[in-house]
Amino acid sequence: MLAAHQQSIRWLQGVLIASATLPAMLFAYASWQGYNTTKNVAERQIAQSRDVLTEHALKVFEAVNRSIAETNEIIRDMSDAQIAQNAERLHNRLEKIADESSQIKSLWIFDRSGRAIVNSLDYPAPPIDFSDRDYFKAHVDRDIGTYVGDVLVPRPPYGGAPFFGVSRRRSSPDGSFTGVIQVSVLPEYFEGFYAKIGRDPGSYYSLIRQDGLLVARFPKLNRQASLPPQGDLRKAMQANPEEGTLSLVSKVDGLERTVSYLKLPDLPLYVVAGRDAAAVRAEWLAQVRGHLLFGLPTTAALIFVIALALRRTRRLYDEEGRRQAAEEALKQSQRLEALGQLTGGVAHDFNNLLMVIGGSAKRLERSERDPKQLRSLQMIEAAVQKGESLTKKLLSFSRRRTLSPQVIDLGACVESLRGVLAQSVTGDIEFEVKLPSQPVAVKIDPTELEIALINLTLNARDAMPDGGKILITVERVNSSRDSLPADLRGRFAAVSVLDTGTGISEEIRERIFEPFFTTKPVDKGTGLGLSQVYGFVRQAQGAVTVASEVGRGSRVIMYLPVTDALPERPSSAVVRDPGKLEGIRVLLVEDNPDVAMIATDYLEQCGCSVVRAENAEKALETLNGRNDINLVLSDIAMPGMSGLELARVVRDHHPEIGIVLATGYSDKASRAVEEGFRLIEKPYSLDVMRQSLKAAVNAQKTEACLPTGEITPGKSSPSAAHSSPPQTGASGPPA
Numbered sequence: 001m002l003a004a005h006q007q008s009i010r011w012l013q014g015v016l017i018a019s020a021t022l023p024a025m026l027f028a029y030a031s032w033q034g035y036n037t038t039k040n041v042a043e044r045q046i047a048q049s050r051d052v053l054t055e056h057a058l059k060v061f062e063a064v065n066r067s068i069a070e071t072n073e074i075i076r077d078m079s080d081a082q083i084a085q086n087a088e089r090l091h092n093r094l095e096k097i098a099d100e101s102s103q104i105k106s107l108w109i110f111d112r113s114g115r116a117i118v119n120s121l122d123y124p125a126p127p128i129d130f131s132d133r134d135y136f137k138a139h140v141d142r143d144i145g146t147y148v149g150d151v152l153v154p155r156p157p158y159g160g161a162p163f164f165g166v167s168r169r170r171s172s173p174d175g176s177f178t179g180v181i182q183v184s185v186l187p188e189y190f191e192g193f194y195a196k197i198g199r200d201p202g203s204y205y206s207l208i209r210q211d212g213l214l215v216a217r218f219p220k221l222n223r224q225a226s227l228p229p230q231g232d233l234r235k236a237m238q239a240n241p242e243e244g245t246l247s248l249v250s251k252v253d254g255l256e257r258t259v260s261y262l263k264l265p266d267l268p269l270y271v272v273a274g275r276d277a278a279a280v281r282a283e284w285l286a287q288v289r290g291h292l293l294f295g296l297p298t299t300a301a302l303i304f305v306i307a308l309a310l311r312r313t314r315r316l317y318d319e320e321g322r323r324q325a326a327e328e329a330l331k332q333s334q335r336l337e338a339l340g341q342l343t344g345g346v347a348h349d350f351n352n353l354l355m356v357i358g359g360s361a362k363r364l365e366r367s368e369r370d371p372k373q374l375r376s377l378q379m380i381e382a383a384v385q386k387g388e389s390l391t392k393k394l395l396s397f398s399r400r401r402t403l404s405p406q407v408i409d410l411g412a413c414v415e416s417l418r419g420v421l422a423q424s425v426t427g428d429i430e431f432e433v434k435l436p437s438q439p440v441a442v443k444i445d446p447t448e449l450e451i452a453l454i455n456l457t458l459n460a461r462d463a464m465p466d467g468g469k470i471l472i473t474v475e476r477v478n479s480s481r482d483s484l485p486a487d488l489r490g491r492f493a494a495v496s497v498l499d500t501g502t503g504i505s506e507e508i509r510e511r512i513f514e515p516f517f518t519t520k521p522v523d524k525g526t527g528l529g530l531s532q533v534y535g536f537v538r539q540a541q542g543a544v545t546v547a548s549e550v551g552r553g554s555r556v557i558m559y560l561p562v563t564d565a566l567p568e569r570p571s572s573a574v575v576r577d578p579g580k581l582e583g584i585r586v587l588l589v590e591d592n593p594d595v596a597m598i599a600t601d602y603l604e605q606c607g608c609s610v611v612r613a614e615n616a617e618k619a620l621e622t623l624n625g626r627n628d629i630n631l632v633l634s635d636i637a638m639p640g641m642s643g644l645e646l647a648r649v650v651r652d653h654h655p656e657i658g659i660v661l662a663t664g665y666s667d668k669a670s671r672a673v674e675e676g677f678r679l680i681e682k683p684y685s686l687d688v689m690r691q692s693l694k695a696a697v698n699a700q701k702t703e704a705c706l707p708t709g710e711i712t713p714g715k716s717s718p719s720a721a722h723s724s725p726p727q728t729g730a731s732g733p734p735a
């Protein structure tokens, strides 16, 4: 199940990563493709524009050439004098020709000295010398065909936009120079056309003379400019004089662009079309933005949905995991509960048996002289003692042990045990205790805590045959802040015992709290240590957890509820002269005849006289019928009226009679302690019984003449009310 969950989570994580990376990769691919497409489209546009420019330029120069040819035809056989004589007529003709072509600003006929004989602008033409103009000088020496001149500013009195001259030589029949026919063409005309077709941002068009002079240019420059001889375009034109395409950074305006040039046939001119790289990039970026505008929200939505699905799935699995863990814990606690009921019942019967066996052995011992028999009786007593210890642990596990809970400072209590615990580990084990700086008050039976801690320390020691470290810590934890076992709410003290030992394998971890579960050799462990720990913390309304990693160690944590009550100080009151029992008449209430027989024997050994009743009802009858009873010793668990009910009646109606209650186990025992009754645990020894009876007798005397300074049974001194410490071997058969 866990593996399937992990696989689903991994799959969803994969989908989440793919939902981010795939669109990113697609986007990168589309952008790259888009860039190439935009570049190709731009190059196609440049080529188309260059064709349009060529067409246009050829048309213009065809018109110019035609005008020159027509003018030449008109004046072919005319001398300069004849031209001058017909100046007016010729002016009108030239004016007409110029007017027909919008690209032609003016038409001129110069004589050999550079003086305009006729022009299309004025009649008569002012006698101005133009012999310094390049379009004139170029033809003086030889016939060079059509000449395209520099861009010039008109010479006064003429004005208007700059122009460039396209001129041809006038020659006499013998070939000698007679003058020049020149057409003034407006670069503006070209630039106007270029502006019209150059609507795309970053468009670039120019008409360039072979020597690099920029005749016309779009975008327009406010100055005369030439391509530098070392510029990329000039170099390309020299290398491939007819046509070419290249990317360059313009030396004129510093912009990066792709250009394509073509030489106009029979003319010293190039048309150049181009596109700024920045404009092409901007176009591409606009496309990319478009992709992003659509792709980003869709991708973000996709990622969001998958992330949400992942989060929900994780939460679902976590919840399922928690539920399964809780179910497991519940099952485990139900199993332990059932085991507890079973063991509790067995322990109860066993206690009575032990009491009978132990008591009888003691009785026989008194009259036996044969050492062999005495040895056997002692062995019986030793076995009874072991049996007692076992039943006590079983009762602890089944939470039926009658405890003497006190409010104690946990830190101080563990500190007082430090020496005992340290002594129980071997020298190759480092032993450390960490305690809180502030007191931590818990209401528990300190003796049970001691048993639990000793067992945990011994378990840790046994798990480290080659040495290691044991760390015992006490700290405050809170369910609102720390992660505690699921069913714990509120403030707790955590007593943790950590070791660096072998660890507990997964297979046995579920079973370690079961009574008699042990992995130790027969005489090394009973398997009741952790059962006692479990019963102890559960009875204290706490919990116990085990974390372990095979080969690295284990950590057992006991959670005990913290109380606001102040820790009780150990009572300084000392029972002075517990009093004498001789002559005391005891009403023994016990339903088990064997136990009653042993108890009677004990009482008689104490010097008491015994009146027996087999149940509470009969005991009441006896009490009502006679007034010589000093003390009632009653079992708690009996059919019909319980010993506790009987004790209450006695206290109310016969306050002069002392009461001692006995119990093997009973859920009423704790109640009895709370109500202040004196209690002895079965199987009890003669000594324990004697102590308890004396204390009870003494208390009765004290009550009769308070104050005495001696302890009276009550909540304030439950340790006095409770007969014996539940330690192994603390109580034994009578001596």
Ligand SMILES: Nc1ncnc2c1ncn2[C@@H]1O[C@H](COP(=O)(O)OP(=O)(O)OP(=O)(O)O)[C@@H](O)[C@H]1O
Residues within 6 Å of the ligand: 455, 459, 460, 463, 499, 501, 502, 503, 504, 512, 513, 517, 518, 519, 520, 524, 525, 526, 527, 528, 529, 530, 531, 554
């Ligand atoms: N700290 C630990 N490291 C490794 N195993 C442990 C540890 N504590 C308990 N165990 C395992 O849990 C089992 C049960 O422990 P538990 O204290 O209940 O009984 P025991 O130690 O075997 O006997 P007993 O405590 O009665 O002497 C042990 O036998 C051991 O296998």
Ligand SMILES: [Mg+2]
Residues within 6 Å of the ligand: 455, 456, 458, 459, 525, 529, 530
């Ligand atoms: Mg143990």
